[in-house]
Amino acid sequence: MAKGEQIVCSAEEYFQERGPTVKFSHLHYFVQETRFCRKIDPEKCILKDVSGIMRPGMNAIMGATGSGKTSLLDVLAGRKDPAGLRIGSVLVDGRAVTSELRLSSAYVVQDDILMGTLTVKENLLFSANLRLNPKLYTTTDKHSRVAAIIQDLGLADCANTKIGTEFLRGVSGGERKRCSIGMELITSPSLLFLDEPTTGLDSNTANCIINLLHKLSRRGKTVIFSIHQPRYSIFKQFDHLTLMHKGEVVYAGAADYALDYFTNLGYQIDAFNNPADFFMDITNGEIIISHYLFFCTTFCSFMLLCLSTAECQNELATKYQESELCQKVLEELNHMNQRTDGEVKSHDEAAKYATSFLYQMRVVCNRTMLNILRNPQTSYAQLALNIFFAILVGLIYYQIPMTLPEALQNRYCMSGAFFFLIINMVFGNLSAVELFIKERAIFIHENSSGYYRTSVYFLSKIFADLLPNRIIPIIVFSAIAYYMMGLKPAFEAFVCFALTMCLVSLAGVSLAFLVSASVSSFAMANILIALPFVFMMVFGGYLVNLNAMLSWLSWLKWISIFRYGLDATFINELKGQLFYNNGTILPGEIFLKAQGIDYSMWGFWQNQVALLGIITVCMFLAYVQLRRINRWK
Ligand SMILES: Nc1ncnc2c1ncn2[C@@H]1O[C@H](COP(=O)(O)OP(=O)(O)OP(=O)(O)O)[C@@H](O)[C@H]1O
Numbered sequence: 064m065a066k067g068e069q070i071v072c073s074a075e076e077y078f079q080e081r082g083p084t085v086k087f088s089h090l091h092y093f094v095q096e097t098r099f100c101r102k103i104d105p106e107k108c109i110l111k112d113v114s115g116i117m118r119p120g121m122n123a124i125m126g127a128t129g130s131g132k133t134s135l136l137d138v139l140a141g142r143k144d145p146a147g148l149r150i151g152s153v154l155v156d157g158r159a160v161t162s163e164l165r166l167s168s169a170y171v172v173q174d175d176i177l178m179g180t181l182t183v184k185e186n187l188l189f190s191a192n193l194r195l196n197p198k199l200y201t202t203t204d205k206h207s208r209v210a211a212i213i214q215d216l217g218l219a220d221c222a223n224t225k226i227g228t229e230f231l232r233g234v235s236g237g238e239r240k241r242c243s244i245g246m247e248l249i250t251s252p253s254l255l256f257l258d259e260p261t262t263g264l265d266s267n268t269a270n271c272i273i274n275l276l277h278k279l280s281r282r283g284k285t286v287i288f289s290i291h292q293p294r295y296s297i298f299k300q301f302d303h304l305t306l307m308h309k310g311e312v313v314y315a316g317a318a319d320y321a322l323d324y325f326t327n328l329g330y331q332i333d334a335f336n337n338p339a340d341f342f343m344d345i346t347n348g349e350i351i352i353s354h355y356l357f358f359c360t361t362f363c364s365f366m367l368l369c370l371s372t373a374e375c376q377n378e379l380a381t382k383y384q385e386s387e388l389c390q391k392v393l394e395e396l397n398h399m400n401q402r403t404d405g406e407v408k409s410h411d412e413a414a415k416y417a418t419s420f421l422y423q424m425r426v427v428c429n430r431t432m433l434n435i436l437r438n439p440q441t442s443y444a445q446l447a448l449n450i451f452f453a454i455l456v457g458l459i460y461y462q463i464p465m466t467l468p469e470a471l472q473n474r475y476c477m478s479g480a481f482f483f484l485i486i487n488m489v490f491g492n493l494s495a496v497e498l499f500i501k502e503r504a505i506f507i508h509e510n511s512s513g514y515y516r517t518s519v520y521f522l523s524k525i526f527a528d529l530l531p532n533r534i535i536p537i538i539v540f541s542a543i544a545y546y547m548m549g550l551k552p553a554f555e556a557f558v559c560f561a562l563t564m565c566l567v568s569l570a571g572v573s574l575a576f577l578v579s580a581s582v583s584s585f586a587m588a589n590i591l592i593a594l595p596f597v598f599m600m601v602f603g604g605y606l607v608n609l610n611a612m613l614s615w616l617s618w619l620k621w622i623s624i625f626r627y628g629l630d631a632t633f634i635n636e637l638k639g640q641l642f643y644n645n646g647t648i649l650p651g652e653i654f655l656k657a658q659g660i661d662y663s664m665w666g667f668w669q670n671q672v673a674l675l676g677i678i679t680v681c682m683f684l685a686y687v688q689l690r691r692i693n694r695w696k
Pocket residue numbers: 094095096107109126127128129130131132133134135289291696
């Protein structure tokens with residue numbers, strides 16, 4: 064397809080490709096439960112011998128909570144850990160589910176995962192920019208496609224409204240859901256999975272969403288979704304119904320035949336009852352086969368009834384498996400399995416992204432910067448905190464004299480200015496632990512849907528966080544504190560001081576990033592970050608004489624951010640300075656020697672190199688941790 068050929072005015076033309084047929088046979092899915100980090104035996108089987116065929120149209124998966132709807136949907140969409148699928152296979156148009164297939168289909172998660180500070184249109188454009196190949200689609204094409212989707216989903220009125228965050232009221236729940244669906248429709252997928260698209264919406268909005276899906280299905284798409292308790296106007300739009308109970312299929316077939324099927328089994332629907340509610344009542348055991356009613360008149364029969372009701376629920380799955388309906392499906396699946404036996408074992412190649420690394424970098428960095436600009440509280444707070452502490456330190460240690468003993472006491476004694484500065488640099492960056500935790504869900508969703516590479520997300524966050532939240536406030540902090548305290552007047556000395564402060568701060572930040580990428584809760588992150596900071600402070604060599612106590616732990620000073628920061632600041636300040644004591648002049652080097660600090664040129668720069676080393680190692684490990692995040696549902 065040549066570039067530019069995609070400029071289309073109507074959404075209709077985007078959705079012409081016919082959807083695939085999804086066939087799955089004898090799925091047995093197991094999960095390993097854990098308690099106190101220990102595996103509980105035996106494994107839990109959450110899908111038991113589930114088979115079916117879903118063709119282009121509206122395919123609903125219904126069932127009570129915990130019946131296995133989402134699990135089945137995830138297995139079909141290739142989003143569930145394949146290790147749990149012990150028996151059975153899923154074929155999409157006769158092909159096994161690979162990463163490529165996963166990326167070409169659409170998956171709308173239950174909790175809408177959208178960037179709250181961006182408008183509906185900006186979110187859709189973000190998806191278009193990253194998921195449409197720029198070699199095939201011009202910027203105008205992408206804008207046309209976004210406009211068509213906005214029109215098609217009825218989002219025109221709120222196109223320029225922000226989605227909303229916890230601090231900002233944005234679009235309504237229904238508009239949010241439609242925007243989530245739009246994000247997936249950008250690639251005009253022929254196969255669409257939706258996890259409970261109507262949950263949490265009022266009945267009218269739910270109706271609108273289902274109407275929209277119905278419209279898509281009539282254009283040939285295969286729409287597969289899980290749902291519970293649909294009202295009748297929604298239910299009647301289903302083409303195919305899979306009814307689940309405790310991980311087993313109790314009915315799979317045409318939605319409009321389901322009522323006849325259960326009536327044939329002996330269940331009677333009340334007049335005016337909604338068939339969807341009726342089916343749910345049957346699976347929950349609240350409706351019983353009519354001939355059992357006879358026993359209900361006596362207590363004895365009541366006991367019998369209870370037994371038969373419990374049995375009845377398990378029997379539903381057995382009855383379905385024995386039914387002609389199921390036999391037909393199995394026959395068709397057997398036939399297909401024989402034909403595709405060789406093809407199924409095709410290996411899963413790494414998915415290809417629609418856009419290059421640099422292009423992704425540009426788009427993702429733009430969004431991250433926009434997000435920071437529209438949600439600047441953290442950046443403002445960081446800057447304000449640094450200015451406050453700089454003025455505080457400046458006032459406490461205002462114009463430190465060059466006469467002893469105050470000159471040295473105030474500079475480097477345990478309670479001195481430098482220690483205070485370094486502590487502020489390290490602990491002032493605790494907010495960095497939220498970086499990867501806050502957006503974990505959005506990263507997992509977008510990364511596994513093929514928006515961008517992990518490295519792109521990592522680098523964009525690092526650049527976007529480091530500049531506004533770390534480097535700029537620290538330079539401001541250094542300038543205020545340095546000149547208020549009256550430290551060495553040479554400008555180079557100030558530059559070296561500011562550089563040391565930046566490196567100390569970045570070392571603390573990189574450790575926070577590592578923790579942030581490794582855990583998913585703030586509470587855990589706070590515990591994990593406080594521990595190494597306190598250790599580094601204690602074993603930095605200034606609070607405790609390591610040779611006198613715990614000498615076997617003295618090696619910890621080599622990984623102490625505090626030690627490198629303090630050594631560098633002392634050398635920078637004391638080297639070449641003269642101090643006065645009762646008429647005698649003492650060079651700063653004497654004090655450095657007394658402390659055992661190497662004040663040569665390398666002696667100073669080795670601290671910066673060590674800090675850079677800590678930053679590099681922690682950043683690298685943070686990236687590795689981000690890659691290791693479990694993407695399976
Ligand atoms: N990773 C897991 N570990 C333990 N149990 C699990 C896991 N995944 C699913 N289950 C269990 O499998 C069963 C089916 O879960 P599933 O989420 O598929 O149900 P559902 O029908 O979609 O429910 P709901 O409507 O509440 O979302 C539940 O009992 C659930 O607790």
